[in-house]
Amino acid sequence: MRILGIETSCDETAAAVVEDGRRVRSSVVSSQVKLHAPYGGVVPELASRAHVELINPVVDEALVEAGILDAGEVDAVAACHGPGLAGALLVGVSAAKALALSTGLPYVQVNHLEAHLYAGWLEEPDLEPPLAVLIASGGHTLLVVMEDHGRYRMMGQTVDDAAGEAFDKVARFLGLGYPGGPAIDRLAGEGDPDAVAFPRAMLDEGYDFSFSGLKTAVVNHVRKHSDVATRDVAASFQEAVVDVLTTKLLAAADEAEAPTLVLGGGVAANSRLRSRVAEAAEASGRRVFLPPLALCTDNGAMIAGAAWWRLRADGPTPLDAGVAPSLALPTLP
Amino acid sequence: MLLLCLDTATPQVSAAIGVDGAVLGEVRLGRGRRHAEHLAPAIEYLCRELDVELARLSAIAVGLGPGLFTGLRVGVTTAKTMAQVLRVPVVGVASLDLVAYPLRHTNRLVAAILDARRGEVFHARYRPVPGGVQRVTDYEVGAPADVVADLVAAGDEVLFAGDGALLYRDELAEVDRSEQAGPSYAFPSAAALVELATARVEREDFVSPEDVRPLYLRRSDAEIEWKRREAS
Ligand SMILES: [Zn+2]
Numbered sequence: 001m002r003i004l005g006i007e008t009s010c011d012e013t014a015a016a017v018v019e020d021g022r023r024v025r026s027s028v029v030s031s032q033v034k035l036h037a038p039y040g041g042v043v044p045e046l047a048s049r050a051h052v053e054l055i056n057p058v059v060d061e062a063l064v065e066a067g068i069l070d071a072g073e074v075d076a077v078a079a080c081h082g083p084g085l086a087g088a089l090l091v092g093v094s095a096a097k098a099l100a101l102s103t104g105l106p107y108v109q110v111n112h113l114e115a116h117l118y119a120g121w122l123e124e125p126d127l128e129p130p131l132a133v134l135i136a137s138g139g140h141t142l143l144v145v146m147e148d149h150g151r152y153r154m155m156g157q158t159v160d161d162a163a164g165e166a167f168d169k170v171a172r173f174l175g176l177g178y179p180g181g182p183a184i185d186r187l188a189g190e191g192d193p194d195a196v197a198f199p200r201a202m203l204d205e206g207y208d209f210s211f212s213g214l215k216t217a218v219v220n221h222v223r224k225h226s227d228v229a230t231r232d233v234a235a236s237f238q239e240a241v242v243d244v245l246t247t248k249l250l251a252a253a254d255e256a257e258a259p260t261l262v263l264g265g266g267v268a269a270n271s272r273l274r275s276r277v278a279e280a281a282e283a284s285g286r287r288v289f290l291p292p293l294a295l296c297t298d299n300g301a302m303i304a305g306a307a308w309w310r311l312r313a314d315g316p317t318p319l320d321a322g323v324a325p326s327l328a329l330p331t332l333p
Numbered sequence: 334m335l336l337l338c339l340d341t342a343t344p345q346v347s348a349a350i351g352v353d354g355a356v357l358g359e360v361r362l363g364r365g366r367r368h369a370e371h372l373a374p375a376i377e378y379l380c381r382e383l384d385v386e387l388a389r390l391s392a393i394a395v396g397l398g399p400g401l402f403t404g405l406r407v408g409v410t411t412a413k414t415m416a417q418v419l420r421v422p423v424v425g426v427a428s429l430d431l432v433a434y435p436l437r438h439t440n441r442l443v444a445a446i447l448d449a450r451r452g453e454v455f456h457a458r459y460r461p462v463p464g465g466v467q468r469v470t471d472y473e474v475g476a477p478a479d480v481v482a483d484l485v486a487a488g489d490e491v492l493f494a495g496d497g498a499l500l501y502r503d504e505l506a507e508v509d510r511s512e513q514a515g516p517s518y519a520f521p522s523a524a525a526l527v528e529l530a531t532a533r534v535e536r537e538d539f540v541s542p543e544d545v546r547p548l549y550l551r552r553s554d555a556e557i558e559w560k561r562r563e564a565s
Pocket residue numbers: 112116137139265297298
């Protein structure tokens with residue numbers, strides 16, 4: 001079964017065709033990073049306007065790349081309906097419903113967070129729950145144990161800034177530009193991660209995260225020590241974030257007895273986080289799955305992939321469904 | 334000629350199917366902010382009840398605004414995507430034109446005014462001409478007071494239409510020899526879209542789907558702020 005998946009929840013306009021929730025036939029992502037760079041963050045109205053311009057060419061390209069001549073040849077059309085920016089989500093959902101309406105195909109709405117969980121299957125078709133999954137990006141930071149398909153235990157979330165947001169804010173303060181993640185990753189490679197002992201907030205307090213204090217600590221340190229090398233600040237900041245993320249992911253996996261670790265979200269592209277999680281997995285005898293960058297950041301393939309599982313479990317979504325900007329992951333009590 | 338016509342620029346979602354310039358069926362839903370929920374089922378309903386197959390459409394027409402951004406994007410994205418899948422042309426018509434056109438039989442100046450929120454309105458003025466209306470101003474966004482000042486200076490006899498005209502009826506009443514067209518003329522008319530789009534399809538006056546863009550008239554807040562900061 002081939003599903004066309006559409007993702008427009010934030011600043012990527014993306015579409016993909018995925019077969020049986022696993023095999024990616026095509027995946028097209030049109031990033032708006034350059035559009036938002038001057039503002040130091042995603043501007044919702046600009047993102048929505050860009051989605052309207054980009055959605056049709058992106059869908060077209062995804063179909064062509066998958067060797068599909070007519071949209072009616074796929075078996076279902078899916079779109080992310082939340083969480084995300086309302087105006088942005090509406091574009092993808094409207095396009096998907098228009099496709100479904102014009103072709104008579106079933107429409108499937110997909111939870112963006114659930115889609116990140118299912119990105120794992122796109123690279124690793126034999127992945128078996130339970131999994132301990134860390135999803136960290138500019139918009140979300142959550143630690144989930146996936147006990148089975150559709151059964152998610154929320155272990156922890158950020159109580160303030162998302163991890164990726166902390167990277168962006170610190171990068172902006174250090175004059176490294178937007179987006180902050182890749183810039184800090186690069187510079188941190190040349191710096192000393194032990195140069196500054198930044199705080200590891202809530203390290204031993206459950207599974208929730210807090211990153212706003214860390215950002216303040218960076219600002220205060222640099223103001224007090226004007227001679228400190230930016231690369232050392234970047235490396236020490238990154239180490240503090242990675243330390244907390246890795247420690248909590250491992251602790252959650254321990255508690256849930258999950259033999260497999262999975263990373264998702266844009267922050268999962270961070271080279272230090274990847275190597276630290278890989279080391280920790282090896283040391284604790286666990287499998288680790290580090291998806292390629294293209295599947296970590298927002299993309300249409302994860303939507304099409306998750307849609308296959310959703311369609312099997314719940315059937316199609318009626319066409320009177322809208323968007324859900326503050327949708328949560330449906331978790332076990 | 335079979336047309337699907339959509340307008341979602343205001344709190345009202347409207348969809349109509351037209352045959353050779355006449356309305357075969359029309360759905361209007363005025364619950365506001367539920368454009369995405371209402372539009373697809375409205376189209377589905379029309380097709381089912383009127384026994385129309387989407388594959389037989391000659392073109393899709395859509396109101397381009399100006400209007401409420403999120404609603405506008407639902408209609409424009411739906412029209413463009415359906416046109417892409419069904420391989421039919423798209424016709425875009427300004428939603429203000431769809432407010433003015435039904436009043437073409439008056440001999441007064443028609444001021445079409447839609448609520449733009451934040452104390453502003455989208456507006457344009459039209460003169461009735463044989464067979465329709467002719468727009469005599471740009472599509473603009475501004476304060477109701479500015480609309481009043483312009484009209485008072487011009488001294489024309491004026492007929493007001495649109496939900497913005499109703500919302501600011503007290504302010505607009507300062508214009509001498511003016512009258513409100515009333516609630517029946519509050520929203521862009523799907524019937525007007527059928528008529529205007531049919532004429533355009535006959536002339537093959539199409540836009541390629543990638544050139545179908547909402548008429549925003551307003552920059553995003555961030556851009557406004559950015560330009561302001563750059564200037565200072
Ligand atoms: Zn995401």
